[in-house]
Amino acid sequence: MNDTTHGTRIRPGSLADVPAILDMLDSAVVWMNERGNTEQWGTTLYSQKPGGVARVERYTTENAPYIAELDGVPVGALVLDSGPSPQMPIAPAEEPERYVRLLVSDRRHAGLGIGAALLAHAAEETRRAGVELLRVDCWAGGGGELVAFYERNGFTPTGRFLSEAWPGQVLARRVG
DSSP states (O other): OEEOGGGEEEEEOOGGGHHHHHHHHHHHHHHHHHTTOOSSSOSSOGGGSTTHHHHHHHHHHHSEEEEEEETTEEEEEEEEESSOOTTSSOOOOSSOEEEEEEEEEOGGGTTSOHHHHHHHHHHHHHHHTTOOEEEEEEEOOTTSHHHHHHHHTTOEEEEEEEETTEEEEEEEEEOO
């Protein structure tokens, strides 16, 4: 656990955090849709998507989940794994890596650096594991704002991909 920007605390996540993570994901879908972005995560609430709840449950039991809290309330979530999702057309790295499988923050706390704090924590956990490569993939559509967010947080674009019609970008950050 550590303290970060604006009193945010990051702790390991667990199965008990699934409702909070689903709430953040659902709120993100609503927020994106209200701004006209229906392509990134679609229009169906994450908790209503086929397999959505089970996926988040697996994230908290099979991967390394972390929860950002502000005054004891979950405001962000990060899930680390040892490689990209096998469902995505992304090749594993040719070296040990940690991979950000999920990063979401509560839009009611936008601008507090929660996502950046979680990414800094991911880099710290990657370094602590003796691994030098941290990667993430994200939606590359729209005006590229999400790719720019990761670039501001020390990541470099390494390759683009399509998952059906969904444009994606893989980014990498050296932490060693």
